[in-house]
Amino acid sequence: MHQIFDEKEIKRAISRISHEIIEKNKGVNQIVLVGIKTRGIEISKRIQKNLEELEEVSVPLFELDPSFFRDDNKRTDTLDPMNFMGKITEKDVILVDDVIYTGRTVRAALDALMLKDRPKTVQLVALVDRGHRELPIRGDYIGKNIPTSREEKVVVYLRPHEEEDAIYIDN
Numbered sequence: 001m002h003q004i005f006d007e008k009e010i011k012r013a014i015s016r017i018s019h020e021i022i023e024k025n026k027g028v029n030q031i032v033l034v035g036i037k038t039r040g041i042e043i044s045k046r047i048q049k050n051l052e053e054l055e056e057v058s059v060p061l062f063e064l065d066p067s068f069f070r071d072d073n074k075r076t077d078t079l080d081p082m083n084f085m086g087k088i089t090e091k092d093v094i095l096v097d098d099v100i101y102t103g104r105t106v107r108a109a110l111d112a113l114m115l116k117d118r119p120k121t122v123q124l125v126a127l128v129d130r131g132h133r134e135l136p137i138r139g140d141y142i143g144k145n146i147p148t149s150r151e152e153k154v155v156v157y158l159r160p161h162e163e164e165d166a167i168y169i170d171n
Helices: 007-027 039-055 104-116
Strands: 002-005 032-037 061-064 092-100 121-127 141-145 153-157 166-170
Touching: 002 007, 002 141, 007 039, 007 061, 007 121, 007 141, 007 166, 032 039, 032 104, 039 061, 039 121, 061 104, 092 104, 092 153, 104 121, 121 153
Parallel strands: 032 061, 032 092, 092 121, 121 141
Antiparallel strands: 002 166, 153 166
C-alpha cells in the first residue's frame, strides 16, 4: 500500500472543509451533520468539533447506515427506516463520508434522508473523491481528489477504528 495522506494532511483537510462549510452556509445555525457509517461518522465528529470551536454553537450530529437503501443490497431485516436519526426538516444537511466513488452509497443516503424528512438543502463532504461516478453526484467539500483506476482501492484509516489516521492506495 502507498500512503497518500498522513495524519497532519487529514487534519488540515478537515479543518479546511470546516471553514468552507461555515463560509458557504454563513454560519452553522441551520446545519445538521449526518455521518455515513463508519468513517463518515468519525469525520463528522471532527468537523462538528471544529465548527463548535470556531462558531461557539452546538451543531447536531446524526449517524446514518444507508445500507438498507442500497439498490445492490437485498436486506430482509426489520430496520425501521423512519427511526434512524433526529429531525432534519428545513435544515441544511451536511452529509459526510470518507470516500466517494460510484455515488451509490450517497444515493442510498439521500433516499434515507428524503424518506425521513424534508431537508432545506443537502451538501456532501468526502475526504477523498476517487472518481468513477456511475450517478450524477458530486461533492461540495472534498479533502482531496485522487484519480484511481477501478482496480485500486482507497483505504482510509481513522482513530479510534484503526491505530493511525492515514489514507492509502492499495493496488
